[in-house]
Amino acid sequence: MSENDDHGPATTPARPLPAADRGLAEAVQEIERHVALGGWDGPVRVFALVSTRQALAAEPTLATQLAPEVLSQAADDAHHLTAVEQEGLPAATSLEELLAGLSWPATVDGVAVVVERVVLPSAAEEAMPTEPDAALEYLMAHPDRQDVRLAVGVLRAGGSWCAVRTRANDVDDAVAGGPDLVPGLVEAVAATLL
Template identity: 75%
Template structure:
């Protein structure tokens, strides 16, 4: 699972920063190859070889033409997956502040946005969160300040709210 989420994050990172929310279906590669043998000719040979060695290898399939939504929660709330999909991953960019700076944020939304965007301690982050139907999850976080593959942090519960929101799309 961790490998699939890091792979998705690296794929999105290749397009640079300031991108849209991106959503991926996660499918067991071996099962997909068994159901559709011609798929072996569309995947890189290394992926096919990995899938034959590792029954848990996942292939990500980016979803295009997502339903229009006003926010991330609305978009995720409109998603559902067929049983052939083993999991889902979402990649989104956000601006974060240290907790002490958040305490001083104005209540007015327009003022809060100005405060957030102008704060010297703000960090631009890219969050990649994947969840399997089994409940297994993984999160990968990249900061713009340390924008290289070796500096991507990862753990199962780095972004618990987003993990739960992605998990809800699989129910």
């Protein structure tokens, strides 16, 4: 993705980002668009983020697997990141349990997680039953519910970026982006890098 790509006002920050943050924002946006191609109702997906330059230096044959535009971007931008989807994630009963079981070698510069959630307005959440089955039934039947896809990336050196897409506005230029749109998930993903 180049700096000249137009992804609409929702994904374009109001002020320029520092180079490392821009690299992370671009990687998270690319991951979210990639996952969006598969449609909704997908599983949790986890990606290791690695410096493209460092990965190419360590493994020169990687150049044959990357698109020419990626190689060009990496040559021009020391902060360019390559996302590597993690296959065979450990079995977990919740996102929290999955994240708690992840750890990364020092060669991984960051992590991105993509998950779908159902959200309600605050007033509707207050009326939700406390019993889990009743709460799920209430949530799924509520007329104001919103299905959202959250893509959250965090760098080991600091910095985060979130991309949020709603099913009701399922187009690339309606994806919201920012460093702390989902603070709880940012914190949980960052903990995997400790």
